[in-house]
Amino acid sequence: EIVLTQSPATLSLSPGERATLSCRASQSVSSYLAWYQQKPGQAPRLLIYDASNRATGIPARFSGRGSGTDFTLTISSLEPEDFAVYYCQQRSNWPPIFTFGPGTKVDI
Amino acid sequence: QVQLKESGPGLVKPSETLSLTCSVSGGSITTYYWNWIRQSPGKGLEWIAFTHYTGSTNYNPSLKSRVTVSLDTSKRQFSLTLSSVTAADTAVYYCAREERFSSSWFDYWGQGIPVTVSS
Numbered sequence: 257e258i259v260l261t262q263s264p265a266t267l268s269l270s271p272g273e274r275a276t277l278s279c280r281a282s283q284s285v286s287s288y289l290a291w292y293q294q295k296p297g298q299a300p301r302l303l304i305y306d307a308s309n310r311a312t313g314i315p316a317r318f319s320g321r322g323s324g325t326d327f328t329l330t331i332s333s334l335e336p337e338d339f340a341v342y343y344c345q346q347r348s349n350w351p352p353i354f355t356f357g358p359g360t361k362v363d364i
Numbered sequence: 365q366v367q368l369k370e371s372g373p374g375l376v377k378p379s380e381t382l383s384l385t386c387s388v389s390g391g392s393i394t395t396y397y398w399n400w401i402r403q404s405p406g407k408g409l410e411w412i413a414f415t416h417y418t419g420s421t422n423y424n425p426s427l428k429s430r431v432t433v434s435l436d437t438s439k440r441q442f443s444l445t446l447s448s449v450t451a452a453d454t455a456v457y458y459c460a461r462e463e464r465f466s467s468s469w470f471d472y473w474g475q476g477i478p479v480t481v482s483s
């Protein structure tokens with residue numbers, strides 16, 4: 257089973273600052289990694305798929321990069337609505353099993 | 365516009381079976397994979413299972429012995445049953461649509477339904 261670890265656990269920043277979140281896989285997942293944002297009381301929202309592709313309607317300040325085992329989600333300039341928890345996710349090839357990272361909380 | 369909505373009991377007694385349904389509106393029911401994901405209070409996300417109109421399913425190995433998922437294309441619904449529940453199964457349960465190519469991601473989610481296991 258592929259394990260995803262995320263760092264840091266908490267990122268304390270201010271609006272306008274740049275946020276850099278890390279996700280590391282226990283073995284290569286190629287570029288097959290997605291990122292989600294979750295706000296309190298809401299379902300997760302897809303931000304990025306295949307490591308670097310923004311989902312429909314996602315602002316350009318969100319960007320993803322990486323391949324293999326190391327991935328990064330960057331928020332170029334934090335807006336007040338960006339303070340949330342961010343999760344990475346991958347699917348193993350066979351059998352198809354999904355795992356999520358433990359999350360990074362971005363707060364003020 | 366694609367919408368998913370979970371329904372089912374919010375309270376289940378220990379050792380009983382949890383049954384949830386997800387109703388899908390908009391979009392194709394046969395193109396995608398349909399998943400259940402849960403989140404225990406204050407915890408992260410745990411994938412439970414997926415189903416597909418072809419009958420293909422798979423389960424989280426940690427839950428496999430207790431979980432069944434199925435899809436009814438005519439009703440545009442898919443369901444989850446989890447047997448022999450304990451307090452550890454208390455969580456918000458989400459249904460989600462999976463886009464699958466070489467990789468997979470969940471592009472639409474239900475609002476989530478909180479389920480408490482308690483006597």
